Amino acid sequence: xxxxxxxxxxxxxxxxxLDTVIDVPHGEPVEGATGHDPAAEHHGTEVxxxxxxxGVFPPFDPATFPSQLLWLAITFAALYLLMSKLALPRLGSIxxxxxxxxxxxxxxxxxxxxxxxxxxAAYEAALAAAKxxxxxxxxxxxxxxxxxxxxKRQAVETDLAARMTSAEARIAQxxxxxxxxxxxxxxxxxxxxxxxxxxxxSPESVRAAVAKVGKE
Amino acid sequence: xxGTDPIHQFVIQDIFPIATIGGDGTPGSGMNIAFTNSALYxxxxxxxxxxxxxMATSRRSVIPGRMQLVAEMGxxxxxxxxxxxxxxxxxxxxxxxxxxxxxxxxxxxxxxIPYAFTFTSHIIVTFAxxxxxxxxxxxxxxxxxxxxFFKLFAPAGIPTPILFIVVPIEIVSxxxxxxxxxxxxxxxxxxxxxxxxxxxxxVVTLGAAGFLGWMGAILPLFMAVALTALEFLVAAVQAYVxxxxxxxxxxxxxxxSH
Numbered sequence: 001x002x003x004x005x006x007x008x009x010x011x012x013x014x015x016x017x018l019d020t021v022i023d024v025p026h027g028e029p030v031e032g033a034t035g036h037d038p039a040a041e042h043h044g045t046e047v048x049x050x051x052x053x054x055g056v057f058p059p060f061d062p063a064t065f066p067s068q069l070l071w072l073a074i075t076f077a078a079l080y081l082l083m084s085k086l087a088l089p090r091l092g093s094i095x096x097x098x099x100x101x102x103x104x105x106x107x108x109x110x111x112x113x114x115x116x117x118x119x120x121a122a123y124e125a126a127l128a129a130a131k132x133x134x135x136x137x138x139x140x141x142x143x144x145x146x147x148x149x150x151x152k153r154q155a156v157e158t159d160l161a162a163r164m165t166s167a168e169a170r171i172a173q174x175x176x177x178x179x180x181x182x183x184x185x186x187x188x189x190x191x192x193x194x195x196x197x198x199x200x201x202s203p204e205s206v207r208a209a210v211a212k213v214g215k216e
Numbered sequence: 217x218x219g220t221d222p223i224h225q226f227v228i229q230d231i232f233p234i235a236t237i238g239g240d241g242t243p244g245s246g247m248n249i250a251f252t253n254s255a256l257y258x259x260x261x262x263x264x265x266x267x268x269x270x271m272a273t274s275r276r277s278v279i280p281g282r283m284q285l286v287a288e289m290g291x292x293x294x295x296x297x298x299x300x301x302x303x304x305x306x307x308x309x310x311x312x313x314x315x316x317x318x319x320x321x322x323x324x325x326x327x328x329i330p331y332a333f334t335f336t337s338h339i340i341v342t343f344a345x346x347x348x349x350x351x352x353x354x355x356x357x358x359x360x361x362x363x364x365f366f367k368l369f370a371p372a373g374i375p376t377p378i379l380f381i382v383v384p385i386e387i388v389s390x391x392x393x394x395x396x397x398x399x400x401x402x403x404x405x406x407x408x409x410x411x412x413x414x415x416x417x418x419v420v421t422l423g424a425a426g427f428l429g430w431m432g433a434i435l436p437l438f439m440a441v442a443l444t445a446l447e448f449l450v451a452a453v454q455a456y457v458x459x460x461x462x463x464x465x466x467x468x469x470x471x472x473s474h
Contacts, residue, residue, distance in 0.1 A: 058226040059338045059406060064254070066237075066247045068228070068340050071255030076345070079262045079319055084311030087269035090276075091291045098278050 186210045222413035226337055226406070229253045253333040254341070261322035261335075290318070297460060302467040309466050312352065316345065317459035324405060324451030328444070336454075337405045339398060346398035349462045357469035368472040397461055404454050408447045415440040 058064070191206040230250035237247040272283035280288055294314045298306055320336055327334025335341050357365035369386040370379055418436035422429040 058223065058228060059340075059402070061228070063248055064228040064252065064338075065340045067230075067234075067250045067252050068254050068335070068338060069344055070249055071251070071258050072335075072341055072344050075255070075258035075262045076315065076319060076348075079265060080311060080315045082262070082266045083269075083315045083318070087266060087273070088291065088311050088314060090273045091269065091287055094273060094276055094278075094280075094284070095288060095291065097276075101278060 183207070183210055186213075222410045222417065225333070225409060225413060228338075231256060254335045254338065257323065257326050257333050257335050261319055261326060265318045265322050290314075294459060298463045298466070301460070301463040302470050305470045306463065306466050309352070313459055313462050313466070316349070316462055317455055320345070320401065320458050321452065321455035324455055325448075327405060327409065328448055328451060334405055334409060336401055337409055339402045342398035342402040343394065345401075345458075346394040349397065349465060350394045353465045353469040356466075357472055360469065361472050365469075365472045368468055372473055393461075393465060397458065401454050401458055404450050408443070408450050412440060412443050412447055415443060 056062075187203065187207045187210045190210055191201060191203060194201050194206065230252050233248070233250040235249045237249065268283070269287050272281075272287035275281065275284065277284065291314070294317055295307070295310060298310055298313050302309070323334065323336040323341075326332045327337065354365075357368070361367075369383050369390065371382065371386070374382055415436045419433045419440060422433035422436070425432075
């Protein structure tokens with residue numbers, strides 16, 4: 001069905017082509033080529049009913065090939081030249097420029113970040129140094145205080161020890177003195193008691209007796 | 217008659233004749249050269265592609281506008297595709313692949329405008345483009361690698377007896393590339409346009425047949441709408457496929473030993 005349809009239709013282009021063929025050698029005006037002129041159609045039908053492209057499916061009509069190939073070559077060559085010389089370098093340069101700018105910006109950002117990192121590191125190092133210094137000072141102070149304290153304590157202790165020994169010596173002296181006095185008191189008391197009980201005795205004998213008892 | 221005929225849209229019409237080469241002077245003989253509707257849309261495609269790209273990049277702004285973004289996306293899309301399939305050395309063909317992609321895409325997209333002519337629906341156009349691709353591959357491959365280019369037909373690491381089977385297969389596959397490349401694009405566009413026209417033709421024919429026909433025309437109308445969307449997809453995908461295959465064939469020219 002379609003074949004019939006296009007067979008009928010295809011007459012139109014063939015007639016137009018024929019008109020072209022007829023028109024060109026005679027240098028006639030171009031209008032006839034549009035093929036909407038009924039007179040031209042008649043003309044075409046009469047002269048070229050057996051034209052080689054009649055009834056051919058238009059895409060397979062070899063009569064149209066030269067024109068199509070010619071214009072394809074012209075237009076594609078023009079497009080290729082326009083693309084390769086004008087449009088694509090322009091587009092490419094825009095893209096490259098942007099890429100370069102982005103890269104530069106990224107590099108700058110990276111440099112700034114590194115600078116920041118370095119600053120932070122320096123700050124932290126300074127902080128750590130200050131901290132350790134402060135700790136050192138604190139340790140030193142503590143140590144000096146401790147040694148001072150120890151020295152003071154030592155002095156106090158030796159002082160105390162000295163005082164204690166002197167006190168002990170004094171106590172011992174006092175004790176010894178007291179003890180001798182105890183003997184005398186005891187002799188006197190004993191003499192008195194003995195005198196009361198038995199009469200007079202020599203102080204020497206009393207003392208000897210007391211010493212004898214004190215030794216026991 | 218032209219209203220519902222699905223083939224009419226592919227008819228080449230002369231806008232003005234240029235010359236007739238050869239022939240015996242009788243009508244229909246010789247080679248007929250003219251500026252046709254097909255040529256008009258080829259010229260329009262070139263004008264639109266170039267105009268768009270130049271307008272989009274006219275400001276050269278670092279922060280792209282909408283148009284510049286589209287142009288850059290197209291650029292990088294094709295550049296990445298070519299780089300991934302043909303490597304950095306293949307990038308010297310970037311303008312070629314980009315031009316092919318843009319040309320085919322624009323031709324397909326012009327075809328989606330009602331009453332416009334689709335030059336990619338003509339086998340001679342797609343075949344010429346495919347032959348151009350294969351010629352570039354072959355000529356560059358031979359110029360760049362000399363006889364080593366023919367290693368393409370003999371993959372490395374295959375035992376000699378099997379080479380007798382593999383080499384003819386590889387040669388046939390190489391020779392069939394321009395055919396498959398051109399017929400794929402041509403067939404897709406042609407079939408899509410015919411289908412679209414047939415369905416819209418149903419709408420017109422049924423719509424003329426009174427109320428019942430008018431009701432019956434609703435279904436093909438929806439089909440026509442859906443097919444239009446599909447055809448836009450096909451138009452873009454076929455241009456992409458053409459460019460991808462071109463990149464892969466160019467890879468053979470750049471690196472012939474598999």
